[in-house]
Amino acid sequence: MLKISLENIGKKFKNEWIFRNLSFEFSRNEPIAIIGPNGSGKSTLMQALAGAIPINEGKITYSNQEKTIPDENWHELLSFSAPYLELIEEFTLAESVNFHVKFKPFQNGLSTSDFLQIIELEKHKDKPVKNFSSGMRQKLKLGLAFYSQTEVLLLDEPTSNLDQKGFDWYISQVEKAIKNKIVIVSSNEPKEYIFCEKHLNILDFKIKA
Structure with missing residues (x-):
């Protein structure tokens, strides 16, 4: 079973530690909320978990059945x-989806047509993404994350720009994802992580250099 382990990790910008001495373990069927006020470092931690930015100390390990997965494969x-x-602004919705699945196929052989129905944007399949509203963009990003054939789902401020209908859709979709993925939500809005029993408060790992 896939696990993500953090061992005393720390990240700083110049002389300020964003977080330090952070140890935690993420596993399937146990969604975790990373919480804290705006600007506290939640997104920085999420990007570090994804391998998008380096940490300054400690170790992040992805492992499956105790076998370590190289970070270039995360x-x-x-x-x-x-x-x-x-x-990609110039792509239509259908082109965006088809481009995405070349790199990350949908789970269970889901077709582009069925995916567009799930995200409730099938009527806009030929519209360029540059003409989408912020809510439509966010729903597309969420849908691609939910339905890609991956084992880890990182959701940073997931309902930004969504109206109530979009929020209800988000909750219905994330509850399905919890069953077979490691789900990590970064948010300062409790309603976005109501399904998370465990919380990681970034403020608990604030240490000045």
């Missing part, structure tokens, strides 16, 4: 959704 195992992640 991207094959995870899906990441965040408001700041970019989409």
Whole structure:
């Protein structure tokens, strides 16, 4: 079974530690919420978990059946959704989805057509992404993360730009994902992680240099 282990990790910018001495373990069927106020370092931790930025000390380990997975292979195992992640503006919705699945196929052989119905945007399949509203963009990012054939789901501020209908859709989809993925949610909105029994408060790991 896949696990993500943090051993006394720390990240700093210049002389300020964003977090330090952070040890934790993430596993399947146990969704975790990374909480803390805006600007506290939640997104920085999420990016470190994804291998997108380096840490300054400690160790992050992905392992399966006690066998360590090289960090250059982490991207094959995870899906990441965040408001700041970019989409290819010139692509239509259908082109965006088809491009994505070339690198990360959908689970259970899901077709592009069925996926567009699931994210409730099938009527916009030929519309360029640059003409999408912020809510439509966020729903696309979430849908790609939920349905990619990956074992780790990282959700940073998942319901940003979503209306109530979009939020209800998010909750229904994330509850399905919990059953077979490592799910980590970064948020300062309790409603976004209501399904997480365990919380990791980034403020508990704030140490000045």
